[in-house]
Structure formats: structure tokens, C-alpha cells
Amino acid sequence: MKTFLTGAAAAALCLGAALPAGAEEWNVSLWGKARAFTSHVEKLAEVLDETTDGEFTLNISYGGLSKNTENLDGISIGAFEMAQFCAGYHRDKNPSITVLELPFLGVNTLEEEIAVSMAVYNHPAVQDDLGRWNAKLLMPSPLPQYNLVGTGEPRTTLEDFDGMRVRATGGIGEAFRTVGAVPTSVTSSEAYAALDSGTVDTVAFAPHAHLSFRTIDMADWWTTNLNPGTVNCPVVVNTDAYEMLSDEHREALDAAIPVVMDHYLEAYGKIYEQWDQVLEERGVEKVTFSEEDLAAFRAKAADPIREKWIADMSAQGLPAQELYDVMMDALAKAQM
Template identity: 25%
Template sequence: MRYGLMLVMVAGLSAAATSVSAQTLLRFADYSANRGIRAKFVQEFLSRIEEGSEGRIQIEQHWGGSLLPATEIFEGVKNDVASLGTVTAGYSPENLFAYRVGDLPVRNPKEVPGALALYELATTNPIMKEEFDSQGVVYLLNYSVGPIQMICAGEPLRGVDDFNGRKVRATSDYGKIYATFGAIPTSIPLPEAYQALDTGVIDCSQAYGYVVEAYKLDEVAKSFTEINGGTIQSNGIFMNKAEFDALEPKDRQLIVSLGREYTQKIAQAIHDRNAAVTKKMADKGIKVVQFSEEDLARLDEASKPIIDEYVSEGTARGVDAASLVAAFRREIATQNKAYKQ
């Protein structure tokens, strides 16, 4: 009887030990604070992984750059300092040339179709997949901010000619594009935009609806222009490939499935917030205007040199960037037809 009981106890201890040893601890790194729309859904995404794995995976979350700063997260994931983390292509341009296609100034006016277009490209396009595989990382999901808009302290930008002589805060290549129409780009950080608009240091600031709300830019603005052209979209979550491959097949499939689901959820939430904030501004008397198709066509024309430069850089790297840009445009069109936002 005692011998049988001992066998049961040993078996139980063995099972418990197996359970403990099978648990995987992942370290997640993000450079932003754990608040706001994106952070809310990222935390939910990570919790869903833990729950769906039935305890096999636990995720330790490091926010606000506490594990790695923004400029080091990609290398940190690549070298397994972090198991997974939020990566912005602009901080690792040499490593993520192909992924940077999502930041190009191509027509991409809707949050959900745009996010899904880049997601599909990143998970199916051979050039993109080779870029990730060769560096030992796995792409999991994409973030969306929405199309780039402009908030102004004075009269609205009704068209591209209204950029002439305006001091504008613009990021990425968009400052160069607006400069072709006479704008004076500035590199003021977003947290300083409120004071800059209020004191006349700048006339307009690049913004999205939810950013206007977060930084209270509507308090010092009289107009908001919905350009609805391009966006900056090469931001998402990447995972160390060795750690991903070491997971059980069902857990890998879980993460992949949740990645697509949350790419769409985050984009939809951003769309809803952007729309709500724009309506709120209009209701309080801020003039809201939209660019015409003619003005968008002129923006497209002014954007061509930047896209050509990207293609030339690809040629120097031995990458067919022209086909990548074409594939991205096709995917945006496909997603816009499939998803009526």
C-alpha cells in the first residue's frame, strides 16, 4: 500500500516537474508607456497568448524603455535580449529596408485596410520574409496610426498651395514633400507642438486624431486638414525566431492567429478614435477641411522622387524594391476592396 502510494506521489511530482519545465518565460520590450489605445490592445494581445497557451507561456512586460530603448529593440530581439518587442523601422533602417516600404508616401488613407495590407505583405512576400528570416526574427503584428493630417493654429490648409510660407512640423519624408510646395519644415518634437502652435513658432503640425487628443492640440488650433494621403506604418511586434521556433506548434499557431487579429483590432480602434476626435473638433468650432483629388494627385507627383530613391537604394542592396512597392500598392487596393471601412 505504501509502495503504491509512493509511486503515485512520485508520478505526481514528475508530472508537476514536467509542467514547470515546459513553461516558457518570454520578455516583451516596448519603448512607450503602458497607457493609451495601442498599449491597451498590446497588453490584451500578450494576455491572450498566455491564456491560449494554457500556462505554457508567461510573458514578462517591460514598458517605457525599461529593458531596451526604442533604437535598440530590434537588435535586442534579434540577439535575444528581449524575446519580442515593439519595433519601429525608422529606428533600424539598415536592418529593415524592405519593411520600410510601409513608410513610403503612397496612397494609404484608411487605417484597417492599410494595416492589413502591410501585414499580408510582411507574412507572404518573399523579399520581406527573407529580410526577417536572415536576421533571426519573426514578424507578428502591425500597428496603425492612420493617414497623416495637419492641425493649424490659423487658417486651414485647403490644398497643397497653402503650404507656401507655412512653418510646419512634419516627420519622415513628408517634410521634404511639403517643402516642394513652399512649406518650411521644422523638426520640433511632438511634446513641444502645443507650445509651438500657441506661440507661433510653427503654423501647423503633422498629427492624427488620437494624437491631437492626447496632446490637447485642439486647445491651440483653429483648423484641421484631413489630407488622407500616406501614412507612417512600419511599426509592429517582432519576436526572436529561435524562441518562436522552440514553442510548441499549437502555441506558434496561436501567436500567428492573434497577430493578424490584433493588427485589425488596433487599426479599427485607431480609426474609431481618429473619427471621434475629428467630429469633436468640428463640434467645438474648429474648421475641418479635406484635400481635393487634384491636390492628392499633386502630392503623389511630389512623392515620386522619394519612392524612386527607395527603389535605387534597393538596387544597390540587391533588392527588387520596385516589385515590393508595386506589391504593396496592389495589397492596399485589395484590402480596400475587401474591407469597407
């Protein structure tokens, strides 16, 4: 670790020496490839470059700086200044934001997902929680509701889920466990290999991720309406780096967030215009569950998992009920 930090510090010094006076460059750790899920970060780089006349730039890396499951650790030691991660990758490291991954919350749109995420991110207990990693929550990466792609015979009833091996993290994984499935929390980058090798039978993703990580290429069927929930994947910045920004650059960063979130929503809109066409081209069978099955799924998963989450997080000293209420109040306002 000492060698790594020394090397990183040396690189930073060299980089700083090469930059013009007043210029600042941040390293950003993402994974996979440029896609809708990273479009707000890509747009942020463009906006900052434009609004600061090239004086504040983002150097975006897809996997070259860290594993996606270790991005929060990298932020904590200042290995890079900005990163994206998903709460379900390491629930013990960011317990407060896992409230956003509880199943069947009733979030219907990406706009609603933004509203509930920001309400939770702005809570002092959440800021203290992420502050343990020297991380400041900058913006969410709102994701649509998850559904399954699977191989083999379609699973058309809840009874068919018994023994089903599913790639699902966080609260979604726990939801599937309540109906007899066996959740596996491999990362998104590993999902294709897990499906290909038979480690899992099904993968729970939103449509964009099924496209990005090619799980749709192996799919025989797709569930249209399970909608058990989604994962929460914030973009964070190193707190020290944020505070060391010049006033002008910090203001430019803060002002850019609404702009890049609008761009993110546009990017996802384009994906959903092509989703049905992709399913048809690949001959993927659509599986739609009855309202009775969906109601049974919600009854088994939503209330027990929520109550367990509140009890567990309260035992850890978090204001769990308050966080849940803040989130649901924000959802109610967004749906008005």
C-alpha cells in the first residue's frame, strides 16, 4: 500500500507540474464502457471543460484505476477524485444508502428515482456514513426497474422461481430469496460469464445493462413486469479534492449537475425506444406475470425485508425509520 500511495502521489505531482497555473484535473474511476449509465459523467466532463475554458478537466477511466467493487476504497485514500459505485456491491460500507435498494418501493420513473436518491443523499446521517470513506455524494445514476433475462424454459410463475439461481444484488436479491430463488452477487461485468457458464440461470438487470453487458445475447426469455426494485449507484467525489477546488471550479461543478442529469434522462429515453426491437430481433420470449403472482411476491418480500432493514440499521446506530420516511415522502411529492 505504501508503494501504491507513493506512486500515486508522485504521479499527481508530475501531473500537477504539467498543468497550467489555475488548472485542475481529476481522475475518474468507472467500469465497463461508455454507455447510458455513465452518460452523465461523460457529459459532466464536457460541461466542465466548456464552462471553465478548459481549466477543470476530468480524466475518465473505464477499469484502469480500480475494480468497480473497490471504487469507494480508492476514493477514501485519494487514489482518484471521482468514482461511481453501486451500494449493493458492499452493503456494509454504505449501509445508509441501501434504503434505496429496498424492494417494491413503488418508484416508477427515473425522475422519481432521482428525487428519492437526492433526498436520501442530503440527509446528515447519510453524509456522515459516506464521510467515513472521505466521500461526498455528488449525484445518482438512476436506474429503471430490474427484470430478468433467463436461459432454458421460461419461469412463468412464482413457483418456478424455487431453486432458480439469479444474479441479483442488494434488496433485489433478498426479494428473490423470499420466493425460493438463490441470489448471487456477481458484479455487472461478470454477469455474462456467470450466465454463460451456468453459474446462474437468470440475471436481474434493467434493460440498458442487459444490452451493455450482453446478457440479452444469451436470453431465451425476459420478464416484462416483475419490477422488484433497482440498485442505487451514486457518483461520489473525494471530499478533500472537492474542498480544495477553487471557488470558481467548485461552483462550475455544482451548477453542472442539473444539466448532466437532464442529459442522462435523454440517453435512457433513446435506449427504451430500441428495447422492444432488440427482443424481437433476438427472438426473446416475453413473460408477463399475473397480478396475483405479483401481489404474492410483494407480500412476501416488501414488508418483511423493509422491517428487517429498519431493525438491522437501527441496531447499527442509523436513524433507519427516518431515512425510510424521508425517502417515501420524497417519492410522494415526486408523484403528485
